[in-house]
Amino acid sequence: MYNAVGIDVSKGKSTIAVLQPGGTVIRKPFDVSHTSQSLHELTDYLGSLDGSTKIVMECTGRYHEPVVKALSEAGLFVSVVNPHLIKNFGNNSLRKVKSDPADAKKIARYTLDNWAELRQYSGMDNIRTQLKTLNSQFSFFMKQKVAAKANLIALLDNTYPGLNKLFDSPVRKNGSEKWVDYAYSFWHVDCVRRIGLKTFTERYRLSVRSTTISSSRTSPRSCSMPQRNWLLSFQRRRPTSC
Secondary structure (H helix, E strand, O other): OEEEEEEEEOOOEEEEEEEEOOOEEEEEEEEEEOOHHHHHHHHHHHHOOOOEEEEEEEOOOOOOHHHHHHHHHOOOEEEEEOHHHHHOOOOOOOOOOOOHHHHHHHHHHHHHHOOOOOOOOOHHHHHHHHHHHHHHHHHHHHHHHHHHHHHHHHHHHHHOOOHHHHOOOOOOOOOOOHHHHHHHHOOOOHHHHOOOHHHHHHHHHHHHHHOOOOOOOOOHHHOOHHHHHHHHHHHOOOOOOO
């Protein structure tokens, strides 16, 4: 006898429905919280069913992971499917019932209709899920980084017009950039205007050295003509405070 178990997963709890061929209801839909004790009781119950048992649930972000882990470690057949497969299954009724018990029954019916094609959940699925999570987090981080970089460039253009053209060196091995270090060390235009060219150059050299860039040893005489002209244009203005 086939036992089709449909699990509708939500945050903190799941709704379980157990059906057999012909629509026979083995047990009315019931809720199980995502605690160790409740999941252990669920695995004992599903393991005690007579016949062949297959469990299907939707891939719902991270909510389904504790349920999958508990059932898989108990040696039960578990299959995690794309939610679109469940959504598009059995849409031949004009009456749309949307509830956790109804969704669990729908997943159980999907299990019976696709019994032979179901793929058992494996450790590779867990690795794939973790990689997808890391990739999404990395993409989010890169978007934040690009947005922060664009905002900083815009602020520098307003504070130090023409500064961005002076830093054309590539990104360092540790991922830092000279123009970012410059903005950190000389955060206000008065930090440059109130000091002389020699003092500024020495301070900039020390700030570069503090970032462990031994290959960059700037001296007053090593400043290019555009850099000297750019600095002098700020120093001619009356400084206020830094």
